[in-house]
Amino acid sequence: MAEKEPEEVKKSKGTWQYEKIASILGKWAWVILLLDALIYIIIAIAGEIAIAQGVANFCAIWPPAMGPCPRIYTPSPTDIWYIVGAIITVIFAILIVRPRFSNKCAAKEWDDLIDDVLVVGGIRIPWMFIWSLIAAIFAQGWGTFPILIPAILLIFVGPKPYEWKE
Numbered sequence: 001m002a003e004k005e006p007e008e009v010k011k012s013k014g015t016w017q018y019e020k021i022a023s024i025l026g027k028w029a030w031v032i033l034l035l036d037a038l039i040y041i042i043i044a045i046a047g048e049i050a051i052a053q054g055v056a057n058f059c060a061i062w063p064p065a066m067g068p069c070p071r072i073y074t075p076s077p078t079d080i081w082y083i084v085g086a087i088i089t090v091i092f093a094i095l096i097v098r099p100r101f102s103n104k105c106a107a108k109e110w111d112d113l114i115d116d117v118l119v120v121g122g123i124r125i126p127w128m129f130i131w132s133l134i135a136a137i138f139a140q141g142w143g144t145f146p147i148l149i150p151a152i153l154l155i156f157v158g159p160k161p162y163e164w165k166e
Contacts, residue, residue: 015159016157016158016159017157018153018157018158019108019110019159021149021150021153022105022149022150022153022154022158023105023106023108023150025105025145025146025149025150026101026102026104026105026106026146026147026150027102027105027106028102028146029093029097029101029102029105029146029147029150030093030094030097030098030101030102031093031102032143032145032146033089033090033092033093033097033135033139033143033146034089034090034093034094035143036086036089036139036140036142036143037085037086037087037089037090037093037139037143038086040082040083040085040086040089040140041082041083041086043079043082044078044079044080044082044083044086045079047076047078047079047082048075048076048079051073051075051076051079052073055072055073082140085137085138085139085140086138088138089135089138089139089143092131092134092135092138092139096131096134097131097135097147100116100127100131101113101128101131101147105150110154110158110159110160111160113126113128113151113154114126114154114155114158114160114162116128118130119166122165122166123164123165123166124162124163124164124165124166126151126155126162128147128148128150128151128154128155129148129151129155131147132144132147132148132151135147
């Protein structure tokens, strides 16, 4: 009967239980963020078209006795935020997520991702968590998951234990 290998020996070989999930999600994270941005730009444009159409419809029923129709049109703050967030998400996905996260997940460079940290007061914070927070703010939430899920898997059940203290 063959003996089982110790857990440390298995992990040092470079494969781990959730490697395939982390690699696939991480590899496509930047594309998913671009898709998120595209969807929210379309939603914003559709919202603005609906508002403009509503103003036009209002003026169509405006009684002539009341004088000229007050064509008051202001863009929706939500639609403005969708467009601003989408622009920031596109820039973020191309300049940060693709080279520093997605390419490394595709190449399975787990040590590089684990060692890419921000040290604050002796505590090592993985940049992956910071990137997922940025994506949550600007990418309307769901664009965060392809960064956050691999990050959680890598830090908590990855190929080597993560050291939180410097």
